[in-house]
Amino acid sequence: ALSPTCTVTIPKGDEDLHSVISRWSDLGVKLPFAVVVPSTEEDIMAVVNFASQNSLHVVPGGGGHGNFVPIDDKTIYLDMKKFNSVTVNKEESSVAIGGGAVVGDVLRACVAEGCYALTGNSDAVGIAGYFLGGGNSFVTGVHGLAIDHVLSIRVVTASGSAITLTPSSTGAEASLFAALRGAGHGLTTILSLTLRTFPIASLALPSNKIWNRKLILPGSAIALAASLYTSLIPPPPPFLPVLIFGRAPPGTPAAGAPVIIISANYYGPAASAELAAAPLLTAEAEAAAIVAETTLLDFADMNKSSAPMSSHGGFKETYNTMLHAVTPASIVSAFSQYVAFGDANPDAKARSYAVLGSWSTGAQLANAALPGNKTYFAHRDRGVFFQMTPWYTDVVTRPATEEFARGVVRTLREADEEKGFKGVIFANNMIFGQEMGEVYTKEGLEEVRAVKREWDPKGVFWSP
Numbered sequence: 174a175l176s177p178t179c180t181v182t183i184p185k186g187d188e189d190l191h192s193v194i195s196r197w198s199d200l201g202v203k204l205p206f207a208v209v210v211p212s213t214e215e216d217i218m219a220v221v222n223f224a225s226q227n228s229l230h231v232v233p234g235g236g237g238h239g240n241f242v243p244i245d246d247k248t249i250y251l252d253m254k255k256f257n258s259v260t261v262n263k264e265e266s267s268v269a270i271g272g273g274a275v276v277g278d279v280l281r282a283c284v285a286e287g288c289y290a291l292t293g294n295s296d297a298v299g300i301a302g303y304f305l306g307g308g309n310s311f312v313t314g315v316h317g318l319a320i321d322h323v324l325s326i327r328v329v330t331a332s333g334s335a336i337t338l339t340p341s342s343t344g345a346e347a348s349l350f351a352a353l354r355g356a357g358h359g360l361t362t363i364l365s366l367t368l369r370t371f372p373i374a375s376l377a378l379p380s381n382k383i384w385n386r387k388l389i390l391p392g393s394a395i396a397l398a399a400s401l402y403t404s405l406i407p408p409p410p411p412f413l414p415v416l417i418f419g420r421a422p423p424g425t426p427a428a429g430a431p432v433i434i435i436s437a438n439y440y441g442p443a444a445s446a447e448l449a450a451a452p453l454l455t456a457e458a459e460a461a462a463i464v465a466e467t468t469l470l471d472f473a474d475m476n477k478s479s480a481p482m483s484s485h486g487g488f489k490e491t492y493n494t495m496l497h498a499v500t501p502a503s504i505v506s507a508f509s510q511y512v513a514f515g516d517a518n519p520d521a522k523a524r525s526y527a528v529l530g531s532w533s534t535g536a537q538l539a540n541a542a543l544p545g546n547k548t549y550f551a552h553r554d555r556g557v558f559f560q561m562t563p564w565y566t567d568v569v570t571r572p573a574t575e576e577f578a579r580g581v582v583r584t585l586r587e588a589d590e591e592k593g594f595k596g597v598i599f600a601n602n603m604i605f606g607q608e609m610g611e612v613y614t615k616e617g618l619e620e621v622r623a624v625k626r627e628w629d630p631k632g633v634f635w636s637p
């Protein structure tokens with residue numbers, strides 16, 4: 174039986190989708206069989222058993238940002254929002270995180286205790302969903318991936334039992350623990366996970382704040398923007414430079430005009446930041462920019478600027494690639510494709526955006542070599558990430574979107590392709606109907622599929 178505070182909503186066939194379920198992207202989202210908001214472990218076990226007996230799929234939902242998950246009348250959507258507790262343990266340098274907590278919950282709870290865990294760049298993203306695909310954070314360059322710093326995971330399995338997995342787990346439980354670290358979407362329901370924390374003071378930040386340099390440039394300055402950005406790569410470990418293609422928002426003087434934003438955070442001392450970001454501080458850069466500013470950000474507010482990209486609703490897709498290198502020419506070409514696409518598709522013009530990020534790969538590679546650190550993050554040697562996010566309101570735009578976004582990604586891959594590097598994508602940002610060979614190695618995929626057969630032979634959990 175379900176607990177008295179567990180709610181179950183069975184939508185009627187004509188019900189408005191958004192009154193039943195809220196997701197970052199509506200692509201592939203139909204009315205589910207039911208939405209269940211569990212309060213206890215036992216509620217989740219009961220839902221899993223019910224789904225298993227009735228040939229339904231369980232999709233646990235956290236922040237709702239996975240745009241690769243189909244939801245339909247065979248889905249029980251397990252909204253984990255009540256499992257949002259976050260408990261920092263200062264003595265053990267760890268934080269216990271509920272399976273429904275989001276990045277912002279963890280960031281703020283940790284900052285209140287003077288520490289941080291490896292959280293993502295949007296406060297609204299669910300920690301469990303983020304962790305399951307690897308977890309790329311603001312300090313990937315310093316510490317590697319979130320999956321490298323997990324101390325325990327408590328899950329409900331497809332057979333309806335609750336177990337705790339740790340680095341000391343053995344046999345089939347060890348295989349499940351490893352698979353959850355990078356290839357974990359659709360294997361279990363995560364009740365909670367415990368991540369390692371680090372003192373903010375260890376970063377030696379200026380006044381415990383994050384040094385940021387931001388340039389907003391007009392579209393006409395794309396060649397300069399591209400050369401400035403590529404001059405920052407590869408960044409030193411504490412440096413996280415990002416380049417964004419966007420449109421000036423409504424209410425600004427050039428609303429709708431294409432702009433390029435370069436935003437560079439440095440998770441270390443200000444003097445080192447100024448060295449790493451020197452190309453962004455020149456008179457030439459300043460003269461070309463509409464906005465050029467250097468600020469210190471409060472640690473807890475590090476994700477404030479990504480809030481507009483995190484809002485729910487509309488159709489969005491995350492065409493992405495992880496690269497070894499990127500050239501200025503490919504950025505310039507991608508930008509002109511981006512501008513043309515928006516001009517030709519009014520419903521996709523205002524909000525479609527692209528992000529190019531880069532980080533030092535040293536820590537994530539070193540972690541992979543640690544004994545016993547078995548994970549399924551296949552592309553640790555790639556330190557450049559590009560994502561084109563078409564964001565549109567009319568589903569009719571989808572074919573044009575797909576052709577455009579795949580073309581832009583191909584353009585960014587040119588330098589890697591010339592060197593014979595395979596095109597790969599980031600597990601957390603899979604697209605709808607993802608070709609899994611682009612996400613994992615062949616061997617890794619076979620191992621994860623064996624784990625799936627062992628732990629969820631009936632496919633109770635939808636998995637990619």
Ligand SMILES: Cc1cc2nc3c(=O)[nH]c(=O)nc-3n(C[C@H](O)[C@H](O)[C@H](O)COP(=O)(O)OP(=O)(O)OC[C@H]3O[C@@H](n4cnc5c(N)ncnc54)[C@H](O)[C@@H]3O)c2cc1C
Nearest residue numbers: 234235236237238239272293294295299301302303309363
């Ligand atoms: C704006 C934005 C910013 C992002 N930033 C980053 C970033 O900085 N770093 C990064 O690595 N990724 C990032 N991502 C990708 C993000 O981590 C993944 O999309 C992640 O899967 C989203 O998790 P969610 O809980 O928000 O989404 P959901 O759609 O709720 O869940 C996504 C997947 O995780 C599963 N899941 C969620 N909760 C649980 C649970 N408790 N137990 C079992 N399975 C669960 C779902 O079933 C689904 O398969 C970002 C995505 C967006 C849209």
